[in-house]
Amino acid sequence: MSRAEMISHVLDGAEPLTQRLPGPGEAGAVARWHSADGLGAVLFIRHRRDGMLAAELSLAVRDAAGKWRDLGLDSGANEYPDFFSQLRDPSDVVPLGVTETLVSEAEFRGGAATSVRFFEVWVGGAITSITCTTESTTTEQEISPLGVCLAGVVGEESATVHVRAEGETLHIMPMSASTVE
Numbered sequence: 001m002s003r004a005e006m007i008s009h010v011l012d013g014a015e016p017l018t019q020r021l022p023g024p025g026e027a028g029a030v031a032r033w034h035s036a037d038g039l040g041a042v043l044f045i046r047h048r049r050d051g052m053l054a055a056e057l058s059l060a061v062r063d064a065a066g067k068w069r070d071l072g073l074d075s076g077a078n079e080y081p082d083f084f085s086q087l088r089d090p091s092d093v094v095p096l097g098v099t100e101t102l103v104s105e106a107e108f109r110g111g112a113a114t115s116v117r118f119f120e121v122w123v124g125g126a127i128t129s130i131t132c133t134t135e136s137t138t139t140e141q142e143i144s145p146l147g148v149c150l151a152g153v154v155g156e157e158s159a160t161v162h163v164r165a166e167g168e169t170l171h172i173m174p175m176s177a178s179t180v181e
Contacts, residue, residue, distance in 0.1 A: 007060050008068040011040040019056050019145040022047045027056075032142060033118065033150040038062035039108055043120060043150055057150075059117060061108045073101055090126035093163050093171045095119070096148070100178065115178035119151040119161055126165045132158045132175075151175070 002019065009015035010029045018028030027046040034040035039061055046054045060068040088094070097120045099129070104113040123143060130141040132151045141151045143163075153159040156178040163171040 003058070003059075004070040007042050007058050007070050008061070011060060011068050017144040017146070018045075019115055021045070021146070024051065025049050030146050031120070031144045031148040031150045033138075033152040035152065037109065037154070039103065039116060039154060040068055041116075041118060041150055041152060055097065055120070057120075059101070059103065059116070061103075061105050063107045067176045071103065071105060072169050075101070088124050090124040091165055091170055092124040093127070093173075094122040095173070096122055098175075102153065109170055114154060115156050116173060117153045117159075117178060119173065119175055121149050121151065121161070121163075121173075123147045123149060123163060127170070129164045131162045131164075132159050133162065 006015065010032050011034055013159055015029065017032065022028040022045060024047050027044050029042050031043040032041065042122045044056045048054055059071045059072055059073040063069050063118045078179045085138055098116065100117040102113050103116055104111055105136050106126065127143065130143060130149050130151060132139050134151060134153060143148050143149050153175060158177040159175040161173040161175060162169055
């Protein structure tokens with residue numbers, strides 16, 4: 001399966017998110033996110049043969065036919081934090097990274113240049129919900145089977161990520177306004 005097909009399958013839910021750390025030399029989709037207006041993202045973790053983890057965030061847009069199209073806008077990090085091998089408190093939240101980019105695609109908002117930001121976090125098993133709130137919206141974010149979440153914001157306004165366990169807010173993390181011009 002090609003990379004573009006994998007992204008499409010993960011965003012459509014046809015390919016499940018990985019439930020275990022990929023083995024050495026393997027990669028797996030560990031988190032996904034999509035906006036109501038047709039932008040999507042998939043976070044892949046690759047377990048390098050040298051034992052280090054690497055991450056790659058890929059963006060896609062839903063075209064007029066309803067199919068996801070890979071934008072080829074990938075950002076990645078080598079020596080990604082190994083949050084899998086350490087025992088943590090079930091209510092922990094571990095920031096993994098922040099990604100911001102500018103999207104300018106005809107299928108997304110008519111081609112108008114739009115900022116998109118992601119806050120990548122790992123959460124312990126006690127965490128039951130993560131929301132991302134801006135001045136105008138509050139959106140529930142998906143927590144993957146591995147406890148990884150992509151909290152995403154489209155647009156330039158600042159946002160706040162709220163992490164809850166059984167309705168009680170445990171952590172509040174600010175996402176500053178966009179810095180991409």
